[in-house]
Amino acid sequence: GNGLEAILERIRELKEKRRAVILAHNYQLPEIQDIADFVGDSLELARKAMEVDADVIVMAAVNFMAEVAAILNPDKIVLHPDPRATCPLANHARLELLRRYREKYPGAPLVIYINSYAVAKAYADYIVTSASAVKLVGKLGEDTILFAPDRNLADHVAMATGKNVVAVPAGGICPVHEFLLDEYYVRKVREQYPRGYLMVHPETPRPVRLMADYVGSTSQMLRRIGEVEAEVYIIGTEEGLVHRARRLYPDKKIVPANPRAVCINMKKITPLKILYSLETLKPRVVVPEPIARRVREILERSLEMVR
Ligand code: 13P
Ligand code: SF4
Incomplete structure (x- = not known):
């Protein structure tokens, strides 16, 4: 049948057959949280992706989180059940823009939020999540910090650390x-x-x-x-x-606080799409190795700093 229970049962079977794990973000649908092997925030998902023992990782999350899992697991098959599940905030961190700010603020370290894409991350000095940003920036020797791409998180970090945290760009937001x-x-x-x-x-x-x-x-x-x-x-x-x-x-x-505060992108991942992914081993996330290697270095160093 095609009822939800039948779909969930097929997912469980295929998970075993493929030696797959499902990692889900805290914003995923209840039924996906319940069938996932692990549910967490983006810091926990990155840490989990580093230690997973499986052949296949299904990322029930938005695309940059699937990209992080692929970067940390170049030898595993990382599946993202709907590549249209993007993060509009991540689009604010454009490489050209980051370059311009670097020129304008020579010597200021560039801290990038994990809600960004690999090419932008590869250009940064540190990678943070909402759970690690205050701690990491607090440890830096510099007083002026470039922070991309969320202006509200940048402001929160500025208030918590007392540092001059420059939001890159000035208007980067999550809708x-x-x-x-x-x-x-x-x-x-x-x-x-x-x-x-x-x-x-x-x-x-x-x-x-x-x-x-x-x-x-x-x-x-x-x-x-x-x-x-x-x-x-x-x-x-x-x-x-x-x-x-x-x-x-x-x-x-x-x-x-508001039951209508829904991230439509997170909700593009459904049990049916997870099932298709496990059946076809598609859509697969692959990050070119030179970029992946650079991001891995930055991410591992950054995670070590907030341990
Ligand atoms: P967390 O790391 O706090 O789970 O945040 C991820 C995110 O996308 C916030 O909108
Ligand atoms: Fe991106 Fe906002 Fe959705 Fe989080 S809630 S994934 S920041 S759009």
Whole structure:
């Protein structure tokens, strides 16, 4: 049959046959989170991709995350079930633009967010995720730092480290966090739950971050729920994280800051497309080795710094 249960059963069979693992981001559909071998934020997914014991990795995530998995696993088959699942934020980090900023700020290290593509990463000095950005930038000797491509995360890092963090470009944003988790929506949910513990992603605009009780990556928010007592926890990021949070803490009351904050790209990955991928071993992600090698070096060095 073609019902969801039949699809999930076929996925389980093919996973064994192909010696495949499914790695899923925290924003994936509930049914994908539930069938995945591992679910996490982008830092955890990168770390997991380094140690996976399998022949095939299916990345249930957006394309730059599949690209990172391929870079870390040149000898494995890395599948991305729908290459149209892109990240509009990653498009802001264009090589030409990075070059211009480097010329304008000689001597300033270029820190690039993992939400970017391999050619841009290969040109950077450090690679960070939302979970590691503050820690890594805090360790750098320089006071002026170029940070691409999310201006809100750049601002969060500047406020947390006191450094002169230059956003590259000035207007790089994630549409989900910039527009669907903006001040208006978050104020509204704050008023609805005045005693709620508000957690937001650093990709949200400054007024939202200033309203929040905690700013962190998706998995950092999950850990925080276990550390803090509250009547209700408000999750200020893409709504997919709410499923994961409720699974981990079935006895706590957890609500999304905006149930309409959906990353359409994350949701382009469906169980049916995962099944097709496992059947055909396509679409495969391949990164040219000279670029992959360079990114691997930068990424491994950067991850070591935040261990
Ligand atoms: P995390 O690394 O916090 O999971 O963030 C990834 C992302 O795409 C945020 O929108
Ligand atoms: Fe990219 Fe935003 Fe979607 Fe995250 S939520 S994958 S930053 S578009």
